[in-house]
Amino acid sequence: xxxxxxxxxxxxxxxxxxxxxxxxxxxxxxxxxxxxxxxxxxxxxxxxxxxxxxxxxxxxxxxxxxxxxxxxxxxxxxxxxxxxxxxxxxxxxxxxxxxxxxxxxxxxxxxxxxxxxxxxxxxxxxxxxxxxxxxxxxxxxxxxxxxxxxxxxxxxxxxxxxxxxxxxxxxxxxxxxxxxxxxxxxxxxxxxxxxxxxxxxxxxxxxxxxxxxxxxxxxxxxxxxxxxxxxxxxxxxxxxxxxxxxxxxxxxxxxxxxxxxxxxxxxxxxxxxxxxxxxxxxxxxxxxxxxxxxxxxxxxxxxxxxxxxxxxxxxxxxxxxxxxxxxxxxxxxxxxxxxxxxxxxxxxxxxxxxxxxxxxxxxxxxxxxxxxxxxxxxxxxx
Amino acid sequence: xxxxxxxxxxxxxxxxxxxxxxxxxxxxxxxxxxxxxxxxxxxxxxxxxxxxxxxxxxxxxxxxxxxxxxxxxxxxxxxxxxxxxxxxxxxxxxxxxxxxxxxxxxxxxxxxxxxxxxxxxxxxxxxxxxxxxxxxxxxxxxxxxxxxxxxxxxxxxxxxxxxxxxxxxxxxxxxxxxxxxxxxxxxxxxxxxxxxxxxxxxxxxxxxxxxxxxxxxxxxxxxxxxxxxxxxxxxxxxxxxxxxxxx
Numbered sequence: 001x002x003x004x005x006x007x008x009x010x011x012x013x014x015x016x017x018x019x020x021x022x023x024x025x026x027x028x029x030x031x032x033x034x035x036x037x038x039x040x041x042x043x044x045x046x047x048x049x050x051x052x053x054x055x056x057x058x059x060x061x062x063x064x065x066x067x068x069x070x071x072x073x074x075x076x077x078x079x080x081x082x083x084x085x086x087x088x089x090x091x092x093x094x095x096x097x098x099x100x101x102x103x104x105x106x107x108x109x110x111x112x113x114x115x116x117x118x119x120x121x122x123x124x125x126x127x128x129x130x131x132x133x134x135x136x137x138x139x140x141x142x143x144x145x146x147x148x149x150x151x152x153x154x155x156x157x158x159x160x161x162x163x164x165x166x167x168x169x170x171x172x173x174x175x176x177x178x179x180x181x182x183x184x185x186x187x188x189x190x191x192x193x194x195x196x197x198x199x200x201x202x203x204x205x206x207x208x209x210x211x212x213x214x215x216x217x218x219x220x221x222x223x224x225x226x227x228x229x230x231x232x233x234x235x236x237x238x239x240x241x242x243x244x245x246x247x248x249x250x251x252x253x254x255x256x257x258x259x260x261x262x263x264x265x266x267x268x269x270x271x272x273x274x275x276x277x278x279x280x281x282x283x284x285x286x287x288x289x290x291x292x293x294x295x296x297x298x299x300x301x302x303x304x305x306x307x308x309x310x311x312x313x314x315x316x317x318x319x320x321x322x323x324x325x326x327x328x329x330x331x332x333x334x335x336x337x338x339x340x341x342x343x344x345x346x347x348x349x350x351x352x353x354x355x356x357x358x359x360x361x362x363x364x365x366x367x368x369x370x371x372x373x374x375x376x377x378x379x380x381x382x
Numbered sequence: 383x384x385x386x387x388x389x390x391x392x393x394x395x396x397x398x399x400x401x402x403x404x405x406x407x408x409x410x411x412x413x414x415x416x417x418x419x420x421x422x423x424x425x426x427x428x429x430x431x432x433x434x435x436x437x438x439x440x441x442x443x444x445x446x447x448x449x450x451x452x453x454x455x456x457x458x459x460x461x462x463x464x465x466x467x468x469x470x471x472x473x474x475x476x477x478x479x480x481x482x483x484x485x486x487x488x489x490x491x492x493x494x495x496x497x498x499x500x501x502x503x504x505x506x507x508x509x510x511x512x513x514x515x516x517x518x519x520x521x522x523x524x525x526x527x528x529x530x531x532x533x534x535x536x537x538x539x540x541x542x543x544x545x546x547x548x549x550x551x552x553x554x555x556x557x558x559x560x561x562x563x564x565x566x567x568x569x570x571x572x573x574x575x576x577x578x579x580x581x582x583x584x585x586x587x588x589x590x591x592x593x594x595x596x597x598x599x600x601x602x603x604x605x606x607x608x609x610x611x612x613x614x615x616x617x618x619x620x621x622x623x624x625x626x627x628x629x
Contacts, residue, residue, distance in 0.1 A: 249423035
C-alpha cells in the first residue's frame with residue numbers, strides 16, 4: 001500500500017501517519033469554554049463507529065467550499081480559516097435534534113454551546129474532509145433561531161419511505177448541490193424510516209459523490225455520443241486537472257500523479273490509476289478523489305446531454321502542501337469542465353495536448369483506456 | 383399478441399445470453415418464434431437469439447415487437463424456482479408483459495421500442511476458420527487468461543491442427559492449445575485475432591453451459607460464437623470485434 005493510495009487512513013499500521021503528523025501544529029487560542037455564534041454545518045467523526053461523536057462546526061463562515069474558491073482564498077487562508085473552526089463533539093445520538101436542524105438550514109444558524117472544558121487546539125487533516133483546528137466536548141447546546149429549509153430538502157427529509165439513494169436523485173434534480181446533500185446524509189436525515197442513521201461525514205461525502213454520479217451515469221448511457229474529442233484543463237491549489245473526452249459509450253479512467261515534492265509522493269513520484277465501465281466493483285484505490293472527479297465530469301456530460309469516454313489526469317505538485325479534502329478535486333474538475341474546451345482532431349493529438357498541459361508524458365503507459373481506445377475495433381469497421 | 387408457456391430454466395438461459403451484452407432490447411415475435419438482435423453501446427459486440435416455438439410448452443403469437451428491460455427481467459427471474467412453468471402474456475392495450483409462475487403474477491411495463499436502438503445489420507464478413515469447442519473449455523480458458531491480461535488471442539494453427547488461445551500480460555504469458563482429440567471439429571485455416579477479455583468474460587459465462595460452441599475466426603477479424611440453447615430449439619450467436627495493435 002502506497003501513501004498516495006492510503007492518504008492518512010493509517011493502513012501502514014503506524015500509530016500516527018508520519019505525513020499527517022507534520023501538520024500537528026501549535027496555535028495560541030483564547031481559552032474559552034463557551035461559544036456563541038454561527039454554526040454553518042455539522043461534522044460527524046468516523047472514530048468508534050457505530051458509536052460516533054458529532055456536533056456542529058462553529059465558525060463565522062458558510063463552510064461552503066465553492067465560496068472559498070469564488071472568493072479566491074489561497075490554501076493558507078483556508079487552513080487559517082479552518083484552524084479557527086471549532087468542532088463540537090458529543091454523542092451523536094444525544095445531539096441528533098440540534099445537529100439535524102443545523103444540517104437542514106440553508107443559512108447558518110446561531111448556536112450557544114458550553115464545553116466541558118476550554119476548547120483545545122488539534123488541527124486535523126484528512127484526505128476527504130476539510131481540516132478543522134479546534135475541538136471541544138459539548139456539555140450543553142442550544143440552537144438559537146429557526147432553520148430555513150428549502151422546499152425540496154423539506155420534502156426529501158420528511159418522506160420516511162424514500163430511500164437515501166432515491167432522495168439523492170430527487171434532491172439533485174431539484175438543484176440541491178452535493179454539499180447540502182452530504183450534510184443531510186451525515187445528520188441522519190435521509191433514508192427510509194428504519195434505516196436512518198447518523199453517518200460519519202467523510203463517508204457521507206464519498207457516498208453522495210458516488211450515488212449522484214452513478215445516477216447521472218445511467219442517464220448519460222442513453223445519450224448520443226459527443227461529436228468530437230475535447231480537452232479541458234484547470235488548476236486549483238497545486239492540483240492540475242486535465243480531462244480528455246472521447247466520443248463513445250461511458251467509460252472513465254483517472255490517473256493521479258503525485259509529484260516528487262508533493263504530499264503523498266513520499267520523495268519519489270507516484271502514479272495511481274483506476275477506471276470503470278458501466279459498472280464499478282469495489283472501492284477505488286484513489287479514494288474520494290476518484291468519485292469527486294467522476295461527479296464533476298458526469299455533471300458536464302449530463303448538461304450537454306452527450307456520452308463520452310473520459311480520461312481524467314490529476315497532477316499534484318508541492319504547492320498543495322496541506323490536504324484540504326476531496327472538494328478540491330471536485331471544484332478543480334468542475335472549473336475545468338466550465339472552462340474553454342480545446343477540440344482535437346484525433347486521439348494522438350489529444351494525448352499530446354494533455355501531456356503538454358501536465359508537463360510530461362510518462363503517465364501514458366499507466367493508462368489502460370488509451371490502448372483500448374486505439375486498438376478496439378467496432379463491428380461496423382468490417 | 384403473445385401468449386406462451388415455457389420452462390423457467392430455458393427462459394433464464396435466454397435472458398442471461400442477452401444480458402451478457404445489453405440491458406434492453408427489441409424482442410420480435412412471429413407465428414413460430416421469438417428473436418432479438420442487439421449490439422452493445424460501444425458497437426463492439428452483437429448478440430442474436432432465436433427461440434423456436436418448439437422450445438415452448440405452448441406458443442401462440444402474431445408478428446410484433448416489444449421493448450424489454452433486460453436488467454429488470456433478470457431480477458424477476460431470480461424469483462423463479464427450478465422446474466417452474468412460466469407463462470408470458472402480452473397485454474396489448476396496456477403495453478405490459480405479464481409473467482406468471484409458481485403463484486406469482488408479475489406485470490412489467492414494456493419500454494417504448496422507439497427509445498431502443500434499431501436492430502443492427504450484421505456486417506457481411508467471411509470467417510474461414512472454424513473450430514467446435516466444448517463450452518466449458520472455452521470459458522475456462524477465458525477465465526485463465528483474465529488473470530494475467532485484459533486481452534486474449536484466439537487462433538487456429540493449421541500445421542499443428544490446433545485451436546489455440548494465448549494471452550500476454552506485462553510479465554506473464556499463457557497459452558492453451560486444443561488438438562483434434564479435444565475438439566469436436568476443426569476447419570484448419572490459418573487464423574488469429576485479438577479480443578478484449580471484458581467482453582469475452584460475460585459471453586464465456588453463458589457459453590459454459592453449451593456442450594458445443596462453434597467458433598468462427600479470421601485474421602484480425604471479428605469472432606463469431608454460435609451455440610444451441612433449449613435442447614436445440616433455440617440458437618444464440620455472438621459477434622465480437624477484435625482489437626488490432628498497430629506495430
